[in-house]
Amino acid sequence: MSAVMTLLRRETALAWGRGGGPLVTVGFYAGVATLLPLAIGPETERLAAVATGAAWVALALASLLSLDRLFERDYEDGALDLLTLSDTPIELTCAIKCLGQWIATGAPLALAAPIAAIGLGASVQLAPLIFACALAGGLAFAFLGGIGAALSLGARRGGLLTAVIVLPLFVPPVIFGGGALSAFAAGLPWQGGLALLGAYAAAAVALGPLAMAAACRNALS
């Protein structure tokens, strides 16, 4: 248990520093959210209609940012060997790494998401739901992203490969979260979308580590 806690502390600290950490991730997110109105045009009605969806897609893209280094650094400097050589199952180690990634970048993004959406013209009442969706979605993004990061270990330009592997897996959470948000905005029942998003995140947390562990073992041997 103490090994798990000490690993979580380390992974969070490493994710906090990786590629500039949460500041750069949130900055990138803010950048994408600022570019959108410039492309779509300044009419408030048109912007408000796409605000939540735009904020949601920008969030998915921003979560990709520092993913490629999640396993790559440990693989290159030999730390992954030592992390594997332990009583702690590799599956659990991979899950902790993703959890650290989520704490360091997913949580700050979840705080920034409602602000960005409201800035784009979404109604203030949406803020709590956007926060909840971003929190659950971010968890799914971190664990699915981990699969891509582990699969692209040892590949040249692994970062691009990670994005290509992971983006299709991001489709369901983007649909579920976007669906819940637009249903809420239209005054329709939105709980179903959020529940599906939560279920998808739970499945990613449960199954992602199995895939990551297999990919890590394969990369090492």
Add this chain to the structure above:
Amino acid sequence: MIAGLSIRALAIRRGGRLLFSDLSLDLKPGQACALTGPNGSGKTSLLRAVAGLVRAEAGEIAFGGGEAEAARGAGLHFIGHQDGLKPARTALEELRFWTEWAGGTAGQARAAADELELVPLLDLEVRRLSAGQRRRLALARLLAAPRPLWLLDEPLSPLDARWRGRFAEIMADHLARSGLILAAVHDPLPGATRSLEIPA
């Protein structure tokens, strides 16, 4: 736990090339074996196979009873070419982490740092350390979280003459406490009770 190391008829294939086959070795507590052989003969691969990081083509590796996976998880230390240290973290953070990961305590980490004269370096980022200092920081794990089997891949190469001598004493202490050492070396391994040459 590890009560011995026995390798039977081991063959390892890497990238389509058979590195060696029919390799056998028995190591009992208190023994150290020096693995020698030219570059690329498979010394590192053998160490990685013992650590369970590389799958063997044929043969078996046992640790004197008990399940191999559990024996590896709690019974061996692996010090490879790469030391697994993050350049941007301080020496203290890295030593603490790897000690706790291997089941040691902060107090043991401190004692190991003392023994390897790392205390003045602990506040520095790993990137500021020299190759020999980094290696000493990696070797500190061996002392901070005691485990019976040490797998060492050219442990002495970055160390200066004084530290080679000191590490020879540390290895002798480990063997005296019924430890086992399997080390890939190019120079003679001090205190080795036997050697195994892997042919090219």
